[in-house]
Amino acid sequence: LDIIRNLQHDFECEKLEVWYQPQIDLLTEETVGVEALLRWRDSKGEFISPEVFVPLAEYSGLIVEIGKWVLAESVRRLKVLIAAGYSHIRMAVNVSVLQFRDQSFVNYVKYVIDLHGIPPKLLELEITESVVMDEPEIVIQALNQLKAFGVHIAIDDFGTGFSSMSYIQKLPLDRLKIDRSFVKDIDTNKDAFIAQAIVNLGKQLGLITIAEGVERKSQASQMLKLGTDEAQGYLFAKPMPFSDLKTYLLSHS
Ligand code: G
Ligand code: G
Numbered sequence: 001l002d003i004i005r006n007l008q009h010d011f012e013c014e015k016l017e018v019w020y021q022p023q024i025d026l027l028t029e030e031t032v033g034v035e036a037l038l039r040w041r042d043s044k045g046e047f048i049s050p051e052v053f054v055p056l057a058e059y060s061g062l063i064v065e066i067g068k069w070v071l072a073e074s075v076r077r078l079k080v081l082i083a084a085g086y087s088h089i090r091m092a093v094n095v096s097v098l099q100f101r102d103q104s105f106v107n108y109v110k111y112v113i114d115l116h117g118i119p120p121k122l123l124e125l126e127i128t129e130s131v132v133m134d135e136p137e138i139v140i141q142a143l144n145q146l147k148a149f150g151v152h153i154a155i156d157d158f159g160t161g162f163s164s165m166s167y168i169q170k171l172p173l174d175r176l177k178i179d180r181s182f183v184k185d186i187d188t189n190k191d192a193f194i195a196q197a198i199v200n201l202g203k204q205l206g207l208i209t210i211a212e213g214v215e216r217k218s219q220a221s222q223m224l225k226l227g228t229d230e231a232q233g234y235l236f237a238k239p240m241p242f243s244d245l246k247t248y249l250l251s252h253s
């Protein structure tokens with residue numbers, strides 16, 4: 001497959017980028033975290049969506065090396081934020097199931113944290129329900145080790161996967177990310193009961209809840225009304241290069 005060859009080539013030539021999207025506390029409207037998101041431009045400079053190339057990187061196994069790089073890059077950026085005085089902002093990094101199958105993954109995470117000397121609790125790993133369901137034992141064991149080290153764990157795209165509720169209880173989670181499909185019509189549709197149920201579930205489990213894909217003020221206020229703690233979406237900020245993030249934080253933290 002040409003696209004996989006191109007991805008490998010561009011990764012080796014350091015042409016992949018990591019962009020960052022702010023996560024906002026709905027009550028204070030302060031930036032409390034950022035999510036690291038991979039970006040890849042083709043030879044014409046046009047972006048290829050991670051929804052297209054991440055599955056290919058998983059299929060080819062390339063995601064293991066790319067994932068390590070995203071992690072190292074993001075923790076290095078986290079260190080820069082701390083040095084600039086943002087000592088409370090979390091860095092959230094997406095992790096693929098293939099990375100959990102790599103025996104050295106847990107030690108690599110610890111190594112990167114120690115290398116930069118950042119508080120482990122400022123790093124959050126985002127996993128999807130399918131990651132957990134693919135390899136429950138391996139993933140749960142790794143998550144427990146990471147949690148014991150102090151790293152935070154978020155369940156991503158919650159509500160779209162196939163998780164049985166029994167798994168959710170077994171995971172050492174800190175944050176539940178409500179998938180944007182539940183946020184989409186929350187301000188126009190009176191039937192907010194699914195979003196409400198997810199928020200309630202998160203609260204019952206003692207988790208911080210964050211709404212994804214918030215694009216309108218009315219969605220943010222409705223999610224806040226349901227009891228959601230945080231939000232992420234175009235209303236607040238789109239994913240941006242690190243240099244723009246530093247400028248953004250000057251007026252939004
Ligand atoms: O940024 P965007 O909304 O286009 O991302 C689309 C999808 O790609 C999301 O599901 C996101 O989780 C995934 N993604 C983005 N960056 C990474 C990454 O570094 N690693 C993994 N495994 N997935 C990522
Ligand atoms: O990891 P996850 O599947 O949550 O990926 C987040 C994706 O959602 C990223 O690709 C990001 O670009 C995208 N995104 C972030 N905010 C918004 C938003 O407000 N609306 C939409 N449609 N997409 C968003």
Ligand code: MN
Pocket residue numbers: 035094126156
């Ligand atoms: Mn995510």
Ligand code: NA
Pocket residue numbers: 156157158177179180212
């Ligand atoms: Na998501």
